[in-house]
Amino acid sequence: MADEKKKKLPPKAQAYQALQDKKEEKRPIVKNCMMAFLVGGTICFIGQIIMTFYIHFFPFTEQTAGNPTTATLIFLTMLATGFGYYDRLGQFAGAGSAVPVTGFGNAVISAAIEHRTEGYIIGVGTNMFKVAGPVIVYGVFSAFIVALIKTILTQWGGM
Amino acid sequence: MNMTFFQKFFLFFSLAIVCAGCGTDETMESQSSLDINPLSAKPSLFDQSPSNMAKESLMEYEEITGIKAVNSDKEMIIAVQIKHMKRFFMAKHRKAWQKEMEKQFPGWKVELSTDRKIYLELDKLEEKINKDTLSKDELKKEMKHIIKLSKEQT
Amino acid sequence: MLQGKQTWIFQNHPVIISTGTVGGPYEAEGKIRKSFDILHDDLWLQQESFEKAQQVMLEEAAQIAIKKSPIQKEQVEFFISGDLINQITPTTFAARTIGVPYFGLFSACATSMESLALAAAIINADGANYILSGVASHNSATEKQFRYPTEYGGQKPPTAQWTVTGAGCALVAKTGTGPVITSATIGKVVDMGMKDPFNMGGAMAPAAVDTIETHLKERGVDHTYYDLIITGDLARVGHEISKELLHKRGIDIPEEKYVDCGIEIYQEDQQVLAGGSGTACSAVVTYGHFLKQMEEGKLSRILVVATGSLQSPLSVNQGDSIPCIAHAVSIEAGSDVT
Amino acid sequence: MIFFWAFVVGGIICVIGQLMFDVFKLSPAHTLTILVVFGAILDGLGLYEPLIDFAGAGATVPITSFGNALVHGALQEADKHGIIGVVTGMFEVTSAGISAAIIFGVIGSLLFKPKG
Structure with missing residues (x-):
């Protein structure tokens, strides 16, 4: 995915990023x-x-x-x-x-x-909620989807 | 400073893990003996033999490590503790046992719980029954309270 | 004055007659703590906000620079400055206090040398007699602006940099004693498509290299002409990469003659990850540390290449890459030039 | 025993988060959002409750339980009131986390200044 994006860059930037990646301090995973x-x-x-x-x-x-x-x-x-x-x-x-x-x-x-x-x-x-907002927003939204699917499956599908 | 702090932290938690590990072994051993006390009959109270019967039939299950049960004239509360590794399937077991108990005591209102809190409350109640410090009304009230507690969601 | 396409040669020799530097509590524990004029042990400087604290630091640095010089505040004709916060308001408020005609700049961390180059150019062209140039930045204000709330426990990768809390001002004059600004190269925006805002050194290195190469070519000198080539805030990651890039272009500067302000400012054991950054970084290290060394005769010619990453939180969120810039200013000891 | 498993399961969920930080280079906001969605899906599949039974706070303290609780509230309410309950029951179970964060956030802002 990241490679595809990189392909759109000019070759000079690609070469630099390859060098950068080599020199960049790696995260101690x-x-x-x-x-x-x-x-x-x-x-x-x-x-x-x-x-x-x-x-x-x-x-x-x-x-x-x-x-x-x-x-x-x-x-x-x-x-x-x-x-x-x-x-x-x-x-x-x-x-x-x-x-x-x-x-x-x-x-x-x-x-x-x-x-x-x-x-x-x-x-x-x-x-x-500047930082934590997305957690609530997508927590609620995904919960809605999940609960909706499950309700439909159990209430109507199970009928 | 960073490194020393990191090292200290690491050391501390390695120790904590080791301790937690040790603690685990001990509880495992203590859990291997069943935690069941049959209730003694008290003339002033409801006959607790249905509870004792329930305990005996549930004892058959190897998952169970402890059973507490108390009954009034038509109502019974049972609380069980199960082996930790079986807790994944606790909900399934609970439903099965609940059904079995309902079958064993037709016409009774049976409440079976795996909750630690209910277990602790029943333990206290059992002790009171054995010491004979309760009246029938008090027992009913206590049981009502515990059932309410077990029905609370969230 | 113009030589080549990007370089100014200042034949009238504008002079830095005095400087003022202010640092925060973290800088007070750093490697060059002795070269600051004022060090604060309170990050807030008894102000209501971090932004106000930054404003106060800039005012203090300006005051010190004027106080150390033989002139009065009223003789200063222009004030050229900028910072990193929204619409450079802390600088503007400081300019209100200073009360001198004001140019506001934004080139992120390259603002320090941009303001010095412009000050020298104006004076060289007889546009003024005394110009105050300077910059300020504040760690917490910058964190809040570009990243997370300061108390948020987000983990930063080892490539991240620590914004310097401080301010540095230089008073540039047509005549006087002090180090002379001999030339300046204005950089182009260089963008290698880097997108990680926690790796600005890596993003800025190509810009620094581009400006250094152009400067040496257009000025017609070798890197040996300078005792020291100083990059602004590439920090450990970017500085290493820039060395490699310079090497590839045939410019091999010896290790001890190529330094970075972001590395110089803090001790090894201070937890600043890759090193310092921020508008004030190159300013306090150059004006405080290196000009002092020049005064002591340890250095006679330096090239300061301040680097800036020009992203905003908005552009990063919209998925844009980080455009970078570097401006170079050469400063030479007064005794050598005249 | 539950203490040990709380430690291990909680720790493992955090390691998953750390891998999202470091290997996929996601921001904290992205990571937490994905974990919450993940928790919601796990509860939809009926897998999160057993995990809570097993690991106690090891499963309720990580942010994944937030997604689980939201789904749980929605399903409980849907059970009683049909499909509308999916919308109305959402916060029934989760209110503690959000309201505590808001309440202590405001109190915190009254009491503290950022240390920088």
């Missing part, structure tokens, strides 16, 4: 994946601790404990983001800190904090 696994796993581990805590000491079942767990994790993310730790964690954890719901929280909270200088309505209000 193995180390990155290892860190993502450890950090991501740890965040989920902490999530499980919180979840178990809610199951044991509050009237939540395994089914319902997920929501308060998410909220708690996002609260912790707010603190980590506000005190300036989450972006540093992100630099070495990569997807490990971006993929858990804390990463979603961080995207929303960091944008909110960042744009407070533009005021609370325009700055915070409109920019809050």
Whole structure:
């Protein structure tokens, strides 16, 4: 796919990009994946601790404990983001800190904090979902499609 | 600084994984013995022998590691814990067992749950029954509460 | 004045009579921290926003440059400057404070040398006696403008660069003592179809090489004429590539005579990935570090090639490649020229 | 046991995300969006709930569970109210993540300044 695009470039640019690719510092994929696994796993581990805590000491079942767990994790993310730790964690954890719901929280909270200088309505209000917006938009849209297909199959197809 | 921090982090988590691994083995062992206590008969309460019967028939399944069950006159709640590796198919098992229990106790309202919370609640309730600190009404109320809990979605 | 197609030779010898450099907290831990006039330990500079902090740094750098010179602020005829933020507003607000007729420029990180070249050209043509040229950039303001919110935990690849927080100003005069601006080469936009905004060094290297080659050819000198050829902010990735490209074109500059401001500014262990970047990068390193060395007699002829990647977040999102530019200015010790 | 699997499954989902970052050079926004869509599809196929049963927070904490929860809410509502429920039930289950992010986002912006 990328090669096809490159073919449209003038030969000089193609030659340069080939050279560039050779010289470019490669991403340390193995180390990155290892860190993502450890950090991501740890965040989920902490999530499980919180979840178990809610199951044991509050009237939540395994089914319902997920929501308060998410909220708690996002609260912790707010603190980590506000005190300036989450972006540093992100630099070495990569997807490990971006993929858990804390990463979603961080995207929303960091944008909110960042744009407070533009005021609370325009700055915070409109920019809050600047980074995390696509997750909601395409999450909802794809869920709609999936649920629609499934409903049609089970309700009418199953009839 | 980067490297040392990375190393420290790595060391810490390697340890954490090892610890988690060790913890796993222990729980595996403890799970191999079934967690079932038959309820003693209390003249002041409903007869708990249907619950004991349910426990005995569910004991046959090797997936199950623990069963708690309590009943009133026409209602029964059962909570089971199953082997961790079988949790993938937990929903399927739950449905099958629910059906089986309904068959075994026709005319009863049977509620079978695999939820840890329900299991913990029933455990507490069983203890109270064994200590004979409950009245019939209180037991009914407690059971109603647990059923409500198990019906909650999300 | 024009020699060849892109090069100006300044026969009237415009002089840099003074400079002012300001750095942020991260620069205060860097390799050349001793050459800054002011170092701030607060990224906000007690301002309400990062953009205002950038404005204040530029104002400070201008003030220092004027204070170190024998002239008064009222004698400055023009102020030439630019930055990276939306419609270069921080610079404009600084120009409002300075209160001098103002040219606003945008050539991304090449703005530093563009403003110096224009200042020299105007003075050389008797268009002014004193011109203040300078640039500023702020790490957090630039991150917010071009990438993600500063607190967002996105992982940057090793090719990414760290925008310098700082400002550098040079006061250029018709007469006076100081290093002389002898020539300048205005670069063409070079686009090799690179699209990764996290690898600007790789995108900008061809532009730098193009300008260096043109400059040497049009000025009719060999690279040995210069004690040092300094690229703006190619950083580790781009600098390596530019060496290779220069080698292919038959220009073999020895390792120690070809440096990059983005590499010079920070320590090895500072986490800046490939190195520094930003409008202020070439300005603070040149005006602070290298001109000081020239003053001490360690250098007598340098060529500064500031490089700029001219993308905007909009153009990147629309799938356009990154157009790049490089402007070169040669600075020679005053005693050598006259 | 559940703690161990939460760690492993959560970690693996993050590694998938990391590979999307590094091998396919996708931006975080693209990666997370794809993962959410992936979660929605998995739930449509009835595979995500067993994963939650098995790994607990290892499956509910990664962003994939967001897609799963959206589909789940839609299906639950569709069960009760027919096809209209697909639209109305969407946020029934997921509200916690979004509302917590909004609430703590606003509180965060009141309390904190970016550190840079």
